[in-house]
Amino acid sequence: MTREQERARERRRAQKFEAKQALREREAARNRQVAVVVAAVLVVVAAFVILTTQLGKDDKATPSAEPTGSTQTTASATTTAAPVAGCTAAPAPPTSITKVAKPDKATAAGKTFTAVVTTNCGDITIQLDGAKAxxxxxxxxxxxxASYFGDSPCHRITTQDPLFVLQCGDPLGGSGTGPGYTYGIENAPKDGKYPKGTVAMARTNDPNSNADQFFIVYKDSDLSSVPEGYSIFGTVTGGMDIVEKIAAAGVSGGATDGAPAAPISILKVAVTEKKA
Known part of the structure; x- marks a missing residue:
């Protein structure tokens, strides 16, 4: 083989090596691009998962099927909608809660009271049973x-079986911390049945968390799924049509559990003892 032929062969070898090297570099570049794309996709997927999880948490934070006192519906939702016929505009809710000392149950034991709950939609009269609760x-x-309930919004209405209640009692519309005391369950029905007109205490999952929030049953409700039940302490004797009117207007935003679409607030509560 001549020197010229050897040089030609060496050039071919060099060209093949350069071609292979270029191919490797192109493959490496392509792999880097794929890695970047995969990383970007993973970031997007991770962001989606985080957002979905957060929304799931928000959903779990919404009011449950039980009339618990931990409902977090804000009071502002009850003051922006238009009132229904027979109601005036709901007042602005308080910005703070007046703490009250826990009263001795002996002050009500064996007694019956009449409570007139004046709302922006009219009076609701309740007979309170101190003998049973x-x-x-x-x-x-x-x-x-103590005028604790003054201008407090009824912050929750439920419109789906098995729970049909209007929930009230928290001056801050569901976000308050209570009057400064709690107590246990009294007079809960063993069968879990809460007939129309029943007035009972709302609470959290803690049986000893009764405080200020209460609910009015406007249609027979079955809460037998909650073994401990809720304290029944009164019965509506007048003004049930007001609660039914609020219920008929539904829930704000078209849901089945949340702030009433028709705002209703307690303006004051007057209580008198019924003498035998």
């Missing part, structure tokens, strides 16, 4: 006398 009635009476 002395601590609950004593608390309600004490809060009423």
């Amino acid at each position: 002395p601590q609950t009635v004593a608390s309600f009476v004490a809060l009423a006398k």
Whole structure:
């Protein structure tokens, strides 16, 4: 082989090596691009998962099927919608809660009271049974006398079986921390049935968390899924049509559980003892 042929062969070898090297570089570049794309996709997927999880948490934070006192519906939702016929505009809710000392249940034991709950939609009259629920009635009476319920929005309405209630009692519309005391369950029905007109205490999952929030049943409700039940302390004797009117207007935003679409607030509560 001549020197010229050897040089030609070396050039071919060099060209093949350069071609292979260029191919490797192109493959490496392509792999880097793929890695960047995959990383970007993973970032997008991760962001989507985080957002979905957060929304799931928000959903879990919404009011449950039970009339618990931990409902976090804001009071502002009850003051922006237009009132229904027979109602005036709901007042602005308080910005703070007046703390009240826990009353002795002996102040209500064996007694019957009449509570006139004046709302922006009219009066709702409730007979309070201190014989069956002395601590609950004593608390309600004490809060009423302290003007605790003044201008407080009824922050929750439920419109889906098995729960049909209007929930009230928290001056801050569901975000308050209560009057400064709590107590246990009294007079909960063993069968879990809450007939229309029943007035009972709302609470959290803690049976000893009764405080200020209460609910009015506007249609027979079955809460037998909650073994401990809720303290029944009164019965509506007048003004049930007001609660039914609010219920008929539905929930703000078209849901089945949340702030009433028709705002209703307690302006004041007057309580008198019924003499034998």
